[in-house]
Amino acid sequence: MQLSRDDLKNAYTKMRTIREFEERVHKEFATGKIPGFVHLYAGEEASAIGVCMHLDDVDHITSTHRGHGHCIGKGCDINGMMKEIFGRQGGLCKGKGGSMHIADVSKGMLGANGIVGGGPPLACGAALAAKRRKTGGISVAFFGDGAFNQGTTLESLNFASVYQLPVFFVLEDNGYAESTSSDWSIGGHNPVLRARGFGIPGERVDGHDFFAVYRAAEEAIKRIRNGEGPQFLHIEFTRYYGHFEGDAMTYRPPGEVAEVRNFLDCLTFFKARVTSGGLLETAIFEKIDTEVARLIDNAVADARSAPPPTTAEITTDVYSNY
Amino acid sequence: MGKKSFRQALNEAMRQEMERDPNVILLGEDIAGGMGAKGEQDAWGDVLGASKGLLAKFGRERIYDTPISESAFIGAAAGAAINGLRPIAQLMFVDFFGVCGDQIFNQIAKFRYMFGGKATTPVVIRTLFGAGTRAASQHSQCLYPVFAHIPGLKVVVPSSPYEAKGLMIQSIQDDDPVIFFEHKAMYDDAEEVPDEPYTIPLGKAKIVREGSDVTIVAIGRMVQLANQAAKTLDNEGISCTVIDPRTVSPLDIDTILASVRQTGRLVVVDEASPRCNIATDIAAQVAQQAFDALKAPVRMVSPPHTPVPFAPELEDLYIPGPARIQEAATELARYSA
Numbered sequence: 001m002q003l004s005r006d007d008l009k010n011a012y013t014k015m016r017t018i019r020e021f022e023e024r025v026h027k028e029f030a031t032g033k034i035p036g037f038v039h040l041y042a043g044e045e046a047s048a049i050g051v052c053m054h055l056d057d058v059d060h061i062t063s064t065h066r067g068h069g070h071c072i073g074k075g076c077d078i079n080g081m082m083k084e085i086f087g088r089q090g091g092l093c094k095g096k097g098g099s100m101h102i103a104d105v106s107k108g109m110l111g112a113n114g115i116v117g118g119g120p121p122l123a124c125g126a127a128l129a130a131k132r133r134k135t136g137g138i139s140v141a142f143f144g145d146g147a148f149n150q151g152t153t154l155e156s157l158n159f160a161s162v163y164q165l166p167v168f169f170v171l172e173d174n175g176y177a178e179s180t181s182s183d184w185s186i187g188g189h190n191p192v193l194r195a196r197g198f199g200i201p202g203e204r205v206d207g208h209d210f211f212a213v214y215r216a217a218e219e220a221i222k223r224i225r226n227g228e229g230p231q232f233l234h235i236e237f238t239r240y241y242g243h244f245e246g247d248a249m250t251y252r253p254p255g256e257v258a259e260v261r262n263f264l265d266c267l268t269f270f271k272a273r274v275t276s277g278g279l280l281e282t283a284i285f286e287k288i289d290t291e292v293a294r295l296i297d298n299a300v301a302d303a304r305s306a307p308p309p310t311t312a313e314i315t316t317d318v319y320s321n322y
Numbered sequence: 323m324g325k326k327s328f329r330q331a332l333n334e335a336m337r338q339e340m341e342r343d344p345n346v347i348l349l350g351e352d353i354a355g356g357m358g359a360k361g362e363q364d365a366w367g368d369v370l371g372a373s374k375g376l377l378a379k380f381g382r383e384r385i386y387d388t389p390i391s392e393s394a395f396i397g398a399a400a401g402a403a404i405n406g407l408r409p410i411a412q413l414m415f416v417d418f419f420g421v422c423g424d425q426i427f428n429q430i431a432k433f434r435y436m437f438g439g440k441a442t443t444p445v446v447i448r449t450l451f452g453a454g455t456r457a458a459s460q461h462s463q464c465l466y467p468v469f470a471h472i473p474g475l476k477v478v479v480p481s482s483p484y485e486a487k488g489l490m491i492q493s494i495q496d497d498d499p500v501i502f503f504e505h506k507a508m509y510d511d512a513e514e515v516p517d518e519p520y521t522i523p524l525g526k527a528k529i530v531r532e533g534s535d536v537t538i539v540a541i542g543r544m545v546q547l548a549n550q551a552a553k554t555l556d557n558e559g560i561s562c563t564v565i566d567p568r569t570v571s572p573l574d575i576d577t578i579l580a581s582v583r584q585t586g587r588l589v590v591v592d593e594a595s596p597r598c599n600i601a602t603d604i605a606a607q608v609a610q611q612a613f614d615a616l617k618a619p620v621r622m623v624s625p626p627h628t629p630v631p632f633a634p635e636l637e638d639l640y641i642p643g644p645a646r647i648q649e650a651a652t653e654l655a656r657y658s659a
Contacts, residue, residue, distance in 0.1 A: 060405060094438035105404060115428050121397020122429060128398055129405035132347065132383060139401070151423070155394035159406050162389055201457065264472040317439035319572075320497040 008280055011210060012051060013288050018069045020296045021078065022241075025085060025112065026156035027067070028244045028300060035087050038099045041259075043240035046266040047172050050213030051140060051233075054221045058137035060108040060126040062119030064144055064172070065100050066239075067112025072207070074109040076102070082299035088306035091259035095309040097316065108137075116177075117150025119143055120169065124156050127165040138166040138224050144233055146177025148194075149185055157198040157230070164229035169195065170222055171232070172207070174239040179251040195232035202232025207263040215265035238264070326515040328508045331483035331526060332372040332448075335490035336410060338519045340380055343408060345642035348373055349386045349395045350412030350448075357387035369414050370450065370509050392422035396447065400499075402429045403443045408494060416465045416503065425559040429475035430499045437634040439545075445499045446490075452543060452593060453630045453641050454507035462630035462637075464594035469501045469610060470571040470603070476524055479503040479569040481545035483513050488522030489568060496524060505543040525572035527528070529581070535560035536651045537581040541567060541600055548591050551647035560655045570600045578604060579612050587654040591647055596624035618657035621650040 022042040028034050037202045041048070044066070052073030055061070063070040071081055076092060084091030092104050103111035110126065113119050122143035130137035132208070147153050148171055160167045171191055173182050188194055195202040201223075205212040213235055220231035238260040242249045249257075274280045315322060326334065333577040340346045354377040355366030377385050392413060399411035413419060415651040418428065426447065430518025433441040451464040469477045476498050480486040486504070493500040530545060531552050540548035545566045548593050567574055582588050588608055592601035601622040608620060623642045631637050 019463055060401075062401075092438065093436060093440070097436040097437050101432075103437045103441070105437060105441045110401065110404060111433070113429075115424050118397075118429055121394050121425055122401035124394060125398030125399070125401020125403070125409075126405040128386070129402040129407045132402075133345075135405075137405075150422075152393040152397065155391035156397070159391055159394035159398065163386070202524070238418060250536075299455055319434070319436045319476070320442065 003038070005280060007053070008274055009284065009288065011049055011214070012267070012285065013271060013292065014049045014072060015210065016288055016292045017078065017162055017295065018042070018048065018072050019071065019134070020292050021068060021081070024300055026241060026245060033193065033304065034085055036098055037244045038085065038173060039066040039244050040239070041066050041240040043238050044045065044172060044174060044207065045069055046210040046213050047079070047207050047235045048142070050210050051168070051170055051217040053214065054217055055108070057108060057262065058130070058135045059065040059139065060110055060123065060130070060137060061142060062110045063112045063142050064119065064147065064305060065112060065114055065116070067102055068099070070142055071102055071104070071109055071112070075107050076104045077107055079302050080104075082303040083250045083306050086208050086303040086306065087308065088303055089105060089309055090306050091151065093315070094313060096313065117143065117147040117152040120156035124160050124165055127160070127167045128163065134151050136225070138168060140168045140170055142170045142172055144177065144181035145171065145173040145175070145186060148191060149178045157195060157200060160190065160230040161199045167230045168224055169200065169219070169230060169232045171234045173234060173236045176239070176243065176251070178243045191234040192232065193195070197236045200230045200232045204232060204236065207235035207237030208260070208266045208269055210270050213223045237266070260286045262285045323514055325512045326483050326564055327510050327512045328483045328486050328504070329370060329372050331487040331515045332490055332504065333375065334515070335378065335487045335494070336373060339491055339494045340376065342519070345406060346408045346410065347384050347386065347402070348376065348410050348647040349388055349399055351388055351414055353412055354385050354387050363427070370506065372504070396422040397425040397429060397432055399447070400425060400433070400443055401446045403445045404433070404441055404481070408444045408449060410446045410494065411452065413447050413449040415461045416451040417460050417463050419465060426475070427472050431472045435474060443499050443512055444497050444572060446493045446502055447500070448502045448504060449488070451503050452505040452507055453625070453637055456591055456632065456634060456637060457506070458632040459629035466501070466503050466570050467599045467603070470573070470600065474499065476500045476569060477503070477572060478524060478569045479542040481566045483511060483515050485522060485528070485566070485568060487515055488520050489524070490635050490637055491519055492521040492524055495521065495586050500524070503542065508543050522568065524569045527567065527574035527577040528566045528568055528577055529563065529577065530566050531562065533563045533585070535561045535585055535655050536589060537563045537578070537585045538567065538588040538589045538591060538647065538651060539565045539567065539604055541570060542593060544591040544593055546582070547642065547644050548647055551644040551651065554644065554650055555648055557609065558652070560651060562651055564630055571609055573603070575604070575607050577604060579608065582608055582612045583615040584599050586615055588616070589621045589623060589647065589650045589654065591623045591642055593625065593642060596627050599624060618654045621654055623647055623650050
């Protein structure tokens, strides 16, 4: 692993952007200005960024209902994202998708997904097309511990294995499918072994540790690009908020989140590791934090002042001709 | 030109489009057949043989036999479409849509809208449907109304080999997702089909026969039966227009309304279960938009609201036939308020 100063700054900036974005969405949601539901990615940043740093424009990702972090990882426009979440004109999907369907196909981001397990088959298809069209692209299917028990995901693991498709299956295990523990719901209790049963190699990493995710993703993606077929990664971490905003989280033991925030937070861990190694200085982080806060401030202000979609938009974009 | 079966017409349409556009691929269970087995490759060419022979011409880079995993390969067709291909996925029997419904209804159908018009998903899902082959309850349904209900999908139900070829080529070239319904009992029907490629637009009904007393709208295989009934009725002095909508989504209601304004009488023949089918939809639209033109109530000819029965005597009773169509049209022609 050779992370340059620029790589490290970039990694931190993007993780910080996700954190700030989500903390602000949390606050804005509480004011009632954001319609519908939002599912926040705070606490999981090392996964999206540790994986997406190895991707470029020819690569595709599919995401989940908790998709803001993946969007930022894949380079979606922050202002367009915020407007989309507010349901405003200028949103990435013109305000017609919202948080759960936020997408930017031009960036290879094939959508957050309101359906648990909705993404893996799509990732297989994008990979099949990449292989057939020889674009050199790969697909990453991000999915949660809940989706790991869905037929769509299991079918996709098999399909990708049978056709040796360039797909990276990334299981983001935050411990809970809604309120149900992943320790309980994943039969066999060993996701890596399950993937191996499909002939797909994989490993488990601590998702609080950016460097562990980065290294594992780097190796897996290298194998995929070498034509070695689909790979699997089980990333364990903790989500800081509820399943959705408003979830009272009574199913979690008291202090669970606070403990992780205090002792395992991926951003704190990253800073400590990088500063103690003398790779970046504390002042750099402070500067990035300030810049990111300003970026998100602007995005929120922009979204708040943006007009709603025009009424004519209700009947456009259904078919290619209307 | 020459007589071709429904199966051959479909095969020719797919072959010509695959020759024209290297981005067209096929995916499905036994779409060639024999994958990984020690015997013949292209053993089936899909379950009823419509893609037989394409493997030899286009190879495994274009034709993907899949495990029995409808969610995986229907969803993969969508992902491949977003990434530049034009997949034709074969959902063996439409009765199986339940195992991949999410990928069709929530993913394929909605990408364009949810993503603000920035996604194009040119997928064709070919699927077999219909009663009359003793295939019983789980392999005989007419589920096109279920798909017509979903905005974002186009739903094509061809009524003959000629129609099948032109509509299939158009469906492959269309930028929207299309569910293409192929009636099993029509696979060996043959008629004159041009050798060269041609298209039939989606959303434009065909007036199969023109008459002045009763308008009969019929869907898919029912068009033939309605035509037979109309011939008999003609001998009895009742002159019927027969309309084939060709696609149930979009539905060419204008052609239907124009005819109803001339005849004042409407029979809709639909092989789908009678509740919330295409006949009820057409009846409702005509009632809303041409009530003044109606000289008699609208009649719907559909099966009973039951699963498709197995015993041949029961299945024959289940399927709407020419006799029921004649009866309905005659009743309308003689109706007086």
